[in-house]
Amino acid sequence: MSASDPVTAAVLVIGNEILSGRTQDANTHFLGKRLTELGIRLMEARVVPDIEAEIVAAVNALRARYTYLFTTGGIGPTHDDITVDCIAKAFSVAVVVHPEAKRLLEDYYGDQVNPARMRMARTPEGAGLIENPVSVAPGIAMENVFVLAGIPRIMQAQFESLRHSLVGGPPLISRALTVGLPESVVAPGFGALQDRYPEVEMGSYPFQRGGRFGTSLVLRASDPALLDQVAGELESLVRELGGSAEWSV
Amino acid sequence: MSASDPVTAAVLVIGNEILSGRTQDANTHFLGKRLTELGIRLMEARVVPDIEAEIVAAVNALRARYTYLFTTGGIGPTHDDITVDCIAKAFSVAVVVHPEAKRLLEDYYGDQVNPARMRMARTPEGAGLIENPVSVAPGIAMENVFVLAGIPRIMQAQFESLRHSLVGGPPLISRALTVGLPESVVAPGFGALQDRYPEVEMGSYPFQRGGRFGTSLVLRASDPALLDQVAGELESLVRELGGSAEWSV
Numbered sequence: 483m484s485a486s487d488p489v490t491a492a493v494l495v496i497g498n499e500i501l502s503g504r505t506q507d508a509n510t511h512f513l514g515k516r517l518t519e520l521g522i523r524l525m526e527a528r529v530v531p532d533i534e535a536e537i538v539a540a541v542n543a544l545r546a547r548y549t550y551l552f553t554t555g556g557i558g559p560t561h562d563d564i565t566v567d568c569i570a571k572a573f574s575v576a577v578v579v580h581p582e583a584k585r586l587l588e589d590y591y592g593d594q595v596n597p598a599r600m601r602m603a604r605t606p607e608g609a610g611l612i613e614n615p616v617s618v619a620p621g622i623a624m625e626n627v628f629v630l631a632g633i634p635r636i637m638q639a640q641f642e643s644l645r646h647s648l649v650g651g652p653p654l655i656s657r658a659l660t661v662g663l664p665e666s667v668v669a670p671g672f673g674a675l676q677d678r679y680p681e682v683e684m685g686s687y688p689f690q691r692g693g694r695f696g697t698s699l700v701l702r703a704s705d706p707a708l709l710d711q712v713a714g715e716l717e718s719l720v721r722e723l724g725g726s727a728e729w730s731v
Numbered sequence: 732m733s734a735s736d737p738v739t740a741a742v743l744v745i746g747n748e749i750l751s752g753r754t755q756d757a758n759t760h761f762l763g764k765r766l767t768e769l770g771i772r773l774m775e776a777r778v779v780p781d782i783e784a785e786i787v788a789a790v791n792a793l794r795a796r797y798t799y800l801f802t803t804g805g806i807g808p809t810h811d812d813i814t815v816d817c818i819a820k821a822f823s824v825a826v827v828v829h830p831e832a833k834r835l836l837e838d839y840y841g842d843q844v845n846p847a848r849m850r851m852a853r854t855p856e857g858a859g860l861i862e863n864p865v866s867v868a869p870g871i872a873m874e875n876v877f878v879l880a881g882i883p884r885i886m887q888a889q890f891e892s893l894r895h896s897l898v899g900g901p902p903l904i905s906r907a908l909t910v911g912l913p914e915s916v917v918a919p920g921f922g923a924l925q926d927r928y929p930e931v932e933m934g935s936y937p938f939q940r941g942g943r944f945g946t947s948l949v950l951r952a953s954d955p956a957l958l959d960q961v962a963g964e965l966e967s968l969v970r971e972l973g974g975s976a977e978w979s980v
Contacts, residue, residue: 500776502773503760511749514752525785526750527778529777558914558935559918560914561921561922562933596919633938635939665808673809686812687748689882
């Protein structure tokens with residue numbers, strides 16, 4: 483990888499409960515935000531059911547394509563927790579009991595230890611552990627794949643434990659202008675601005691509040707001076723169109 | 732397709748703003764819930780950025796594999812709204828101005844019509860329209876692909892407009908038992924129950940409330956009598972383990 487290659491990532495959310503609409507995934511949103519801050523571009527997210535062949539295929543497609551892959555879900559103590567076995571299969575290695583994970587879980591559970599709990603000491607052979615300060619059972623690091631819990635609070639703690647090991651690029655800075663005009667009114671001028679500054683990523687997001695349509699215009703770039711210049715031009719454009727314009731983070 | 736083949740679906744969420752963590756996707760959750768009610772199994776969801784090649788590849792992979800594909804986002808009036816062009820490319824057809832969409836938008840906007848707004852009358856050649864009772868600009872139906880807006884209120888209205896055209900299988904019924912025991916305590920008995928009833932889908936979802944760990948055990952099947960029987964056995968199991976057990980929807 484050369485210094486100018488963008489650092490990329492994918493998220494793989496594992497779990498029937500997300501697809502059936504029982505639970506709303508919050509982990510992609512958290513990871514997207516944190517990775518952006520670290521200069522890593524989340525390029526793709528997928529949700530797959532608790533089916534081995536689906537998980538293995540998605541892990542192999544995504545880990546080959548992006549710098550990092552983060553999986554969430556399926557690493558608990560029950561029969562539907564099959565992520566560890568799938569990761570091992572994707573890497574063609576065995577599942578082993580990780581001695582350090584075993585020790586952590588035995589210390590934590592004491593005489594409450596049972597075979598279901600000790601399932602959480604299983605890792606693909608050669609994997610490292612990711613600290614879990616919330617509930618001890620560790621996440622797993624396997625080459626460029628990070629295997630995290632599904633429960634948001636635990637996943638977030640595990641992410642903060644591993645993030646020092648991630649190498650990001652220059653972070654994209656973003657500015658958002660909230661405009662009191664419908665999207666279609668700003669569209670021509672905003673499109674022309676994009677044509678003049680292809681190196682700035684520009685997005686337009688309509689919203690409706692109290693029956694009125696407005697638009698949030700977002701600029702993203704890694705060069706702050708360039709961003710300031712384009713932001714100035716954008717604000718002038720909106721004022722010329724007669725719209726209110728307010729910057730937010 | 733034979734009568735016993737499961738009816739399946741995928742969701743493709745299109746938009747940089749979801750991947751950067753700026754916006755949290757709510758559409759997958761809505762579609763997962765509604766499709767489950769209609770007897771259609773959501774098997775996969777993907778989020779991809781506003782990049783033509785990525786969108787085209789995902790559309791073609793997902794429409795070939797599942798009964799239905801629903802896309803959300805990228806059908807507005809601005810330069811970053813490229814979904815229609817991508818769908819046309821995926822089907823190898825031209826983009827045309829749809830006469831009925833043109834008429835709807837002209838009637839709605841009157842003398843406020845402009846080229847950006849009329850972009851929303853463009854469809855892949857051969858596409859049908861999906862009614863949008865919120866803001867007129869229609870969704871698009873192209874064979875088994877339904878192209879919907881990204882704004883949740885509009886997407887939901889478009890989904891309700893099209894749902895009469897979906898053919899579902901027998902809906903899965905679900906029962907959820909909230910158990911006052913940690914997941915690892917119920918895991919052995921719950922796993923044994925799954926082994927005895929492979930035709931019932933069983934999921935275990937741990938939660939933490941006020942410092943105590945509990946578990947939600949979910950049973951799903953299309954046969955209500957079978958579900959009742961398994962639910963009875965599950966409740967007995969939990970009571971034997973000394974846990975509280977409460978059924979919810």
